Amino acid sequence: MTVKLSKTSKLDGILSWSLNALDTCQGSINPVTKELVPACQGCYATTGNYRFPNVKAPRDFNKQDWQRDTWVSDMVTALDSSRYFRWFDSGDMYDLRLAEKIYQVMQATPWCKHWLPTRMYKFTKYDQVINAMMKLDNVVVRLSSDSVTGEIINGLTTSTIFSDTLPVGAFECKAYQHEGKCNGCRACYNKDVQVVAYKAHGVKMAKVIKILTVKG
Numbered sequence: 001m002t003v004k005l006s007k008t009s010k011l012d013g014i015l016s017w018s019l020n021a022l023d024t025c026q027g028s029i030n031p032v033t034k035e036l037v038p039a040c041q042g043c044y045a046t047t048g049n050y051r052f053p054n055v056k057a058p059r060d061f062n063k064q065d066w067q068r069d070t071w072v073s074d075m076v077t078a079l080d081s082s083r084y085f086r087w088f089d090s091g092d093m094y095d096l097r098l099a100e101k102i103y104q105v106m107q108a109t110p111w112c113k114h115w116l117p118t119r120m121y122k123f124t125k126y127d128q129v130i131n132a133m134m135k136l137d138n139v140v141v142r143l144s145s146d147s148v149t150g151e152i153i154n155g156l157t158t159s160t161i162f163s164d165t166l167p168v169g170a171f172e173c174k175a176y177q178h179e180g181k182c183n184g185c186r187a188c189y190n191k192d193v194q195v196v197a198y199k200a201h202g203v204k205m206a207k208v209i210k211i212l213t214v215k216g
């Protein structure tokens with residue numbers, strides 16, 4: 001059986017494997033208020049193209065597909081000629097067994113640099129597998145901050161969203177200057193880039209920032 005990977009121009013044609021957002025994003029909920037954290041309130045993966053059936057369908061498929069026995073070996077075969085791979089253009093590793101399988105794929109594909117953004121670091125049961133992934137030379141697990149105002153969280157490799165001022169020491173993602181495309185940049189896949197900062201964009205994100213600013 002073949003796995004369903006996406007190839008988008010946004011990522012310079014780099015392959016990715018994703019799930020539908022929110023449904024698989026336990027880390028997007030503030031455990032006290034039960035509301036979405038600011039970064040997820042403005043999430044691009046819940047609007048635009050991501051609502052189209054042809055985009056949702058492969059993500060629904062993937063949610064079932066990873067559970068079969070040959071998924072890891074099929075993923076390894078699918079990455080045979082890939083030098084870069086992006087996990088979770090949308091969604092997150094909502095199940096520990098999925099995270100463990102992703103680790104096996106990463107371990108078996110040392111020729112390929114993996115970038116995996118996640119909020120599952122908030123759950124201690126993921127510590128072991130995330131740490132094991134981070135120890136692999138070909139893997140960057142980027143822990144996502146909930147902030148939309150540039151707050152940087154602790155971690156070897158992290159990311160944040162900022163509105164006006166680039167956080168000190170962060171690498172600024174310039175995709176917004178290239179119609180949302182990486183345009184040859186590979187900073188997110190680079191272990192030496194500790195913090196990547198994405199400039200807030202889109203109407204939805206602007207509203208989130210406005211509300212936060214009013215609240216002070």
Ligand code: SF4
Nearest residue numbers: 173182185186187188
């Ligand atoms: S920092 Fe570079 S690799 Fe990461 S999303 Fe932006 S353009 Fe792409």
